[in-house]
Amino acid sequence: MFGLGRLFYVILLLVNSIAVLSEDRFLARIGWSSAQIDNSGFGAPSDAVSVKTRLINLMSAVRTLMRIPLIGINTVIILYEVVLG
Amino acid sequence: MYQQQHNPASPPLHHPVPQHPIPPMRSPPPLQQQGRPVNSNPYLPQGGAASGYAPDNAGNGYNLFNDTTAQVGLQVGRNAVLAGQEYVEQNFGRFMSLSMPTLRSYFNVSNGYVGSKLLLVLFPWRHKLWSRQPKRSEVSGSVEGFMPPREDINAPDMYIPVMAFTTYILLSSILAGIKGVFHPEILGYISSVAFAIVIFEILGLRLGCYLLGISNDSQLLDLVAYSGYKFIGVILTMIAGALVSGYFVKYSVFLYTFAANAFFLLRSLRYVVLPESPVNPSSMNTTSRQRQRRIQFLFAYSFVCQFVLMWMLAKS
Numbered sequence: 001m002f003g004l005g006r007l008f009y010v011i012l013l014l015v016n017s018i019a020v021l022s023e024d025r026f027l028a029r030i031g032w033s034s035a036q037i038d039n040s041g042f043g044a045p046s047d048a049v050s051v052k053t054r055l056i057n058l059m060s061a062v063r064t065l066m067r068i069p070l071i072g073i074n075t076v077i078i079l080y081e082v083v084l085g
Numbered sequence: 086m087y088q089q090q091h092n093p094a095s096p097p098l099h100h101p102v103p104q105h106p107i108p109p110m111r112s113p114p115p116l117q118q119q120g121r122p123v124n125s126n127p128y129l130p131q132g133g134a135a136s137g138y139a140p141d142n143a144g145n146g147y148n149l150f151n152d153t154t155a156q157v158g159l160q161v162g163r164n165a166v167l168a169g170q171e172y173v174e175q176n177f178g179r180f181m182s183l184s185m186p187t188l189r190s191y192f193n194v195s196n197g198y199v200g201s202k203l204l205l206v207l208f209p210w211r212h213k214l215w216s217r218q219p220k221r222s223e224v225s226g227s228v229e230g231f232m233p234p235r236e237d238i239n240a241p242d243m244y245i246p247v248m249a250f251t252t253y254i255l256l257s258s259i260l261a262g263i264k265g266v267f268h269p270e271i272l273g274y275i276s277s278v279a280f281a282i283v284i285f286e287i288l289g290l291r292l293g294c295y296l297l298g299i300s301n302d303s304q305l306l307d308l309v310a311y312s313g314y315k316f317i318g319v320i321l322t323m324i325a326g327a328l329v330s331g332y333f334v335k336y337s338v339f340l341y342t343f344a345a346n347a348f349f350l351l352r353s354l355r356y357v358v359l360p361e362s363p364v365n366p367s368s369m370n371t372t373s374r375q376r377q378r379r380i381q382f383l384f385a386y387s388f389v390c391q392f393v394l395m396w397m398l399a400k401s
Contacts, residue, residue: 007281007285051296058296
């Protein structure tokens, strides 16, 4: 029911769902755009950053970093599911 | 350690290069003269016995000069290699926290520690002092890391979690065998489930730490170790469920071990989530709101999350 493969699927789908969010069509409308938060530099004390800011940073990082690897991983998973699932 | 090795090597590089070669010049010739008759017997008939000393000495001097430069070069090279090793080790230790000395200190346990730690996990109510003991270096007295588990009962170890994990897998296959439904696949299935639960828990913990801005110098392995202690309670629950047929005993054992484990985690993870708060509140500028949120996170992790995960583990 909840083995390693399931965990992998869950993580992959979550990352997909983060990566599919559109920056200017969706996130900017609800005020979650990464352009709206002021990046006051890396020297800022890390405790002062709020949870929402961290979440936005994480999401933009996922979108930037995982976009190209996700294409490959998704293709492999879809082929696997079509052939063997 | 690195500085002690570096200091004797650096003076010959700067000024006493003429002074340093002299002691080696005096001492090695007997060695080489003892070595020569054995090695270079073919040369003796050519040069003769009387005149052989001068070229021999010149040859010795030349060799020695070569030797000193070679020695200096060797030493510099060795220092460079050592520095490189140390650099790699430090960086691996910082970024992955998986260097061998770090990992080894988690297994530095004794029989007494294992026994008292098991008792502590199962009966944490009367334990008073939960802070880990800092380890002071013998030279400077500055704090470097924490004491290993052998000397400090509050230190997290990996021995108990790993053993409890293995025992959990074996015990659940034994129980399946008693019920008569054992199949070799069940080993892989159970270990996969247990691994998934542990990984899920650690990912959630890391995400929570990131969102709340908890910069934990205590590494990922600490969290791995702490998340492994719940297997003790799960094992006891499964044994109780196998020995006594009624559900009441099993569930009461489960509830007790869950409460004990949650209390243990609440106390132990306090120094990870709320670092050094009582000692110097001025330097850590955690506002009271952040503190509140961290306490909520700690509570939710050690009670709600642990309840769900232990339930899933004990049921399967």
